[in-house]
Amino acid sequence: MQQVLKRLWGKIARPEHTSNSIRYWPGHWQKLSLVIWLIAIALLPFSDLEIISYDPWTELHRMLQGLLAPDFTxxxxxxxxxxxxxxxxxxxxxxxxxxxxxxxxxxxxxxxxxxxxxxxxxxxxxxxxxxxxxxxxxxxxxxxxxxxxxxxxxxxxxxxxxxxxxxxxxxxxxxxxxxxxxxxxxxxxxxxxxxxxxxxxxxxxxxxxxxxxxxxxxxxxxxxxxxxxxxxxxxxxxxxxxxxxxxxxxxxxxxxxxxxxxxxxxxxxxxxxxxSLDAGLIVRFLTQDVVPPAIAAASSLLAVDLGSLGAWFSEIVVEQAIPGAQVTIVLAMLALALTHLLALTGHGIASRQLLPKPFAYLGQFVLLIGRSVPEYVMAYAFLILLGPSMLPAILALAIHNGAVVAYLAVRQSDKLAASQVNFGRCNQFHYRVLPSVYPNLMALLFYRFEIIVRETAVFGMLGIMALGFYIDSNFAEIRYSDAIVLIGITACFNVVIDKVSRRYLSSSNQAQHCG
Missing domain, CATH: 1.10.3720.10 (MetI-like)
Structure with missing residues (x-):
């Protein structure tokens, strides 16, 4: 049976390869996908996915009524x-x-x-x-x-x-x-x-x-x-x-x-x-408002109380940055896993290699809607529908980024030449088309991870206890110096996430080519 499968794969995917050089799909990428989902499952106990809305079905019904009868005037x-x-x-x-x-x-x-x-x-x-x-x-x-x-x-x-x-x-x-x-x-x-x-x-x-x-x-x-x-x-x-x-x-x-x-x-x-701009307001903001209290209270830089400055910074890190980063990571990883699932699903419903053209075009229209609506707008709508929890943010991130990845994967798969071997649309898609685009789909998923993390931090402004929640709270309470520190920590956090994901993706590509 194994030899039969090897020959079948050789005919569909790599007819120029002999049976000794056949690689099983997706190999390395299958392990990577499994790791993403295992991490997401492990983080589920730390997530807040509760539907808090009193009557979500009534709100959904009203939204659907608005969709069926939009008022453009x-x-x-x-x-x-x-x-x-x-x-x-x-x-x-x-x-x-x-x-x-x-x-x-x-x-x-x-x-x-x-x-x-x-x-x-x-x-x-x-x-x-x-x-x-x-x-x-x-x-x-x-x-x-x-x-x-x-x-x-x-x-x-x-x-x-x-x-x-x-x-x-x-x-x-x-x-x-x-x-x-x-x-x-x-x-x-x-x-x-x-x-x-x-x-x-x-x-x-x-x-x-x-x-x-x-x-x-x-x-x-x-x-x-x-x-x-x-x-x-x-x-x-x-x-x-x-x-x-x-x-x-x-x-x-x-x-x-x-x-x-x-x-x-x-x-x-x-x-x-x-x-007209008020130069005095700009100078005050740069020289007083964003300056840490310990520095603003000192007569000179040499007179700064370093102990007070360290205590102020430590308090921000311990009470705001670390809890916000934890929520951001949990939310981002759950959104990444769901993005992976929706990207595969979206690729299937919009690919002309799997579905007839009318249905594929309908699927592409669905992807257009998903990638056109900003994550923040989508999360806001889900927040009204489901209440304040991680669930609206996860759904918004996954739908938008999944639609983007699926759209790009469809553009690649639609350019593949039709196979000379006739095994039916379903077999052709799962044994030839999907293995061909899957490595690029995973690469796109990793590149979108940086965007997912950035957007996750911002969703704190909607009430989710991510980094953006503490930044928005500090701005609202006119604690600009605290907000600047948190923005800087968020930037460094996103840079580290980006470098780690890119480096891992690079090593993954090398492992795949060597494997």
Whole structure:
């Protein structure tokens, strides 16, 4: 029986290999998947998955009624909200490119790479909360909150793309050409399609982040969405959600490269009015509000009471950072396991290799909805439905990230050529298609883990006792120095998680190739 299975696999997956070189799928990745699920099961006793809502079915019924009968006329200033959402996204990406593109050329410097890692590890909402204390509800708050992490991300990704490109065209350029021209035409021009493709993807991310900024008062579509759901106006809320999904789904039609200059011009001219800045407020925030109490009370740096400073820092770490990090890890690992399950399911329901085209297109539409709705918005809706626990956050993270991973896996599997051996759709999918895309699916899952951890920390602002809960509480209680310390700890925490997951993924790839 074993020999029969070997021959069958050789015909379907690797017909050029002999039976002695056959590898059983998924091997290493199967063990890795099992480890993820074992960790998630082990963490279940430490999680809070209780449904606290008094009558979730009644609330769900009202949401479904709003979905079936959306009211597109209920929201006041709807066009202005959509316009500001696009404006923040356009300007955030534009200024992010201005910041990140030059840094990509020197990203290999340890100082630059460290600063960029810490900057992009802080979520846009945390940046917005920080700038909100200085600029208030000014467009500067939203634009800067997107520019800094996006610029750091552009620097990292552009640097990776440039390093992985071939250096051969550089050797064929004339010797008398200047260094800038050689690099521009023989290096950057070679990878320009990849760079533009990534910019387009980041713009889609910027639209989601711009919408979420409305939850802290910025004049984007998220502000009206949060208001509608909080007041129970689901006919209005579902209409706004449908408009936003249509905006994300149709981005390739309304955001073409030749229209970018037009959108940039409109963004500058139609941006909400920027109020005058109070220089004294900015100086006070930087020199007093964010300074630790022990330093602020001292007459000079030499007079700082180090014991008091250490006690203050230790209290933050023990009472806030460690409990918040524990909840963040538990929530993130449970979300990762469920993301894995939903990614496999989503890939199956949207793949044309398994289902007829009409059903596959329906599955792809479901994935579009899942990846278009921001995790924060989805978690907010689940919070209303299920009550304050880890469950809304886990569901939101898993649905969104599972849809993203499944969507990318479907794009890969749909490009596979049809097998010459006819074993039926189901067998072809499970014994040929899925083994081919599974390693990349797991790699995408690991790359999304950093995003899951970042979003998990932010969900504390919804009442979940993650790191964001303590950060938001400190801002609300005007303890800015405590909030800054927690934001820094969160950034370092996310950087460590990212490096560990990437290193493990790299070793996993090496183990797979050697195995």
């Amino acid at each position: 209920a929201t006041e200033y709807l066009f202005a909200a959509i316009l500001q959402t696009v404006n923040f996204a356009v300007l955030g990406v534009a200024f992010g490119l201005v910041l990140g593109a030059p840094l990509a050329l020197i990203y290999t410097h340890p100082v630059i790479s460290t600063l960029c890692s810490l900057t992009r590890a802080v979520h846009e909402l945390f940046w917005a909360l920080l700038f909100l204390q200085v600029f208030g509800l000014s467009p500067l708050t939203g634009i800067l909150a997107l520019t800094l992490p996006f610029g750091a991300t552009f620097a990292r990704v552009f640097s990776d793309i440039l390093r992985q490109s071939s250096d051969a065209p550089l050797t064929s350029t004339p010797r008398n050409s200047d260094r800038c021209s050689r690099y521009l035409y023989a290096k950057i021009a070679l990878v320009m399609p990849q760079l533009l493709s990534y910019v387009r993807y980041r713009f889609e991310c910027a639209l989601r982040s711009s919408a979420v900024l409305g939850f802290i008062g910025m004049p984007t579509i998220g502000f009206y969405l949060e208001t509608a759901f909080r007041q129970g106006n689901y006919h209005e809320g579902m209409a706004l959600l449908m408009l936003f999904i249509a905006m994300i789904g149709g981005i390739r039609y309304w955001c073409r490269p030749r229209l970018i200059p037009v959108y940039l011009g409109l963004a500058f001219f139609t941006l909400a009015e920027i109020p």
